[in-house]
Amino acid sequence: MASIGTKRDAKISLNTVERLSLYRRALEELSHEKIQYVHSHRLAALTGVTPAQLRRDLATFGSFGNISRGYDVRQMSATISRIVGTDEVQNLALVGVGHLGRALLSYKGFEERGFHVAAAFDADPDKAGRVFAGRRCYSMDDLEEVISTLNVRILVLASHPQGLxxxxxxxxxxxxxxxxxxxxxxxxxxxxxxxxxxxxxxxLEKLSFLSRQKVDQVSAVRR
Amino acid sequence: MASIGTKRDAKISLNTVERLSLYRRALEELSHEKIQYVHSHRLAALTGVTPAQLRRDLATFGSFGNISRGYDVRQMSATISRIVGTDEVQNLALVGVGHLGRALLSYKGFEERGFHVAAAFDADPDKAGRVFAGRRCYSMDDLEEVISTLNVRILVLASHPQGLxxxxxxxxxxxxxxxxxxxxxxxxxxxxxxxxxxxxxxxLEKLSFLSRQKVDQVSAVRR
Structure with a gap:
């Protein structure tokens, strides 16, 4: 079976990157179910993407799979991880430990996807030094130092709008x-x-607005 | 001061509804700070919208505010709630009590915005009948009945992709x-x-991908 390789210097659009995330999630589900190979039409159906779009996206990365057996599930998943950069753990930090920030700290999905929420920050001095869902909360005064020490590449923002x-x-x-x-x-x-x-x-507010429109008015408010 | 009224039969675009949410959130922050009136340029700055856009959006709802004193913060907030339909509590239900579903159940922001997560559902029979973050988890078999009984208008989906x-x-x-x-x-x-x-x-995967691009390559991958 031909390997899945990224073409050198291939330009990948951000839309493609978003779809790669969908493919990878579906491939992980298949892998959990001990499925080793998947055909393009099945992977397309699992993600809701058209088979033609899926094949175009994967063609960006060179040769992939064989027609009779399908794509190698684990290999393709690993290739996508390498492309998006989640093949090694990346440190995130969170700014704002309010309701949403705490829900995000309790969300285990980040770790599953290769992201580690390494630190939290809050402008409230009463929260600095405390631990929320296992993560130390730092003062905003320490932002630059902690970001640098922990090599934070992505900052998750859940603060009040003022300090954003x-x-x-x-x-x-x-x-x-x-x-x-x-x-x-x-x-x-x-x-x-x-x-x-x-x-x-x-x-939610947009959906709330839409849920109150009469069905025959709905087409008028569609973008 | 002229009141903020919705023009009858005004067509509101979904983009406007999204910005109304921003305005309302900023108005609530101002209200917490005991600020009674706000000028359009200040509200625009708080939300990141241009003052011209803000005035166009509010013009949809007829006369509003007075130039010298500004908009009445609480009145405008209440008007927006009425337009988007969050002036009365609406029941939501959640499908899928995995990692993300539980984080969403623990998120108190829904209640603050006028939404009540009234029930949860999961395809896993072991979860049916249990209580998560104060909410009863029902079997998927009960979906139609519970939706009808609780008058659920919006369903939040956090299940496995298969049953979606x-x-x-x-x-x-x-x-x-x-x-x-x-x-x-x-x-x-x-x-x-x-x-x-x-x-x-x-x-996050999109950001991870972008964080690995060299700065001078970044414009090439921008949509």
Missing amino acids: QDAIDRAAAAGVRCFLNFVPKITSVPDGCFIEQIDISAK | QDAIDRAAAAGVRCFLNFVPKITSVPDGCFIEQIDISAK
Whole structure:
């Protein structure tokens, strides 16, 4: 069977990276079920992607699989991990130990995906020095030092909106280039940095709004 | 001061609804700080929206505020709640009591925003009948009955990918029109239904991928 290899210097779009995450999750489920090989149409069905799209995405990484037996589940999963950089554990840090921050600290899914929440920070002096879900909470004064010591590459933001931009700017100056923002505020990041936004309440409020529209009005409010 | 009123039959776009959530969250923060009035430029700065956009959004709801004193913080917050439908508590239900499902059950932010997670479901028979973070976990067999009894309008999905589409289809047949999906799978919903996707791991993997790109390569992979 031909190996799955990444073509050198292949340009991977961010949409492809998002779909790679879907594929990898489906491959892990298959691996848990002790399934060794999977055909493209089955993997496409498991992820909700069209088979043509799946084949286009995988073609980016060169030769892959054989038509009669399908893709090697564990090999493809490992290749995707290597591409997205989760083949080794990466340290995250969390800013803000409120309701959402604590729920995120208790979420074991980060570890399963190769991310370790190594530290938490909070602007409230009463929280500094305490331990939440096994993680030491530091004062915001220690942000730069802890980020540097723990080699934090991604900062998860769950603070109050007020201190958000300041936390981003300081972390970016300390070398963090990637931010996962759960705070309901539109922010900016310096050049060369990236921020992804997740606003659970806004999604719920949007659904709440939609759930009150009459069915025949719904098409009018669709984007 | 002129009151904030919704124009009758005004068409509100979903982008506007998302920004209304941002405004409301900022207004609540201001209200906690005992601030009674806020000018448009200040509210725009707090949310990261441009002042022009903010004024356009609020113009949808008719007359609002007075130039010298600004907007009435509590009144505007209440108006937005009424528009998005969170002025009365709405019952949610959760499908899937794994790592993410439990973190969501422990998240107190839902209640603060006017949503009550009234029940949980899991396909694992060992979990049915148990209580997680104060919520009874039901068997998937009881989905339709519990949804109907508790008048669940929005279903939060955190199950394994396999049973996902079936859960959506059954809930939709039982009258649920809105879904908040945390499961890494592209799904479809019947006509007149809405689904919003939140994939925390995919966002992290995307950031992980980006954190490994050299700064000068980053513009090449931007969408």
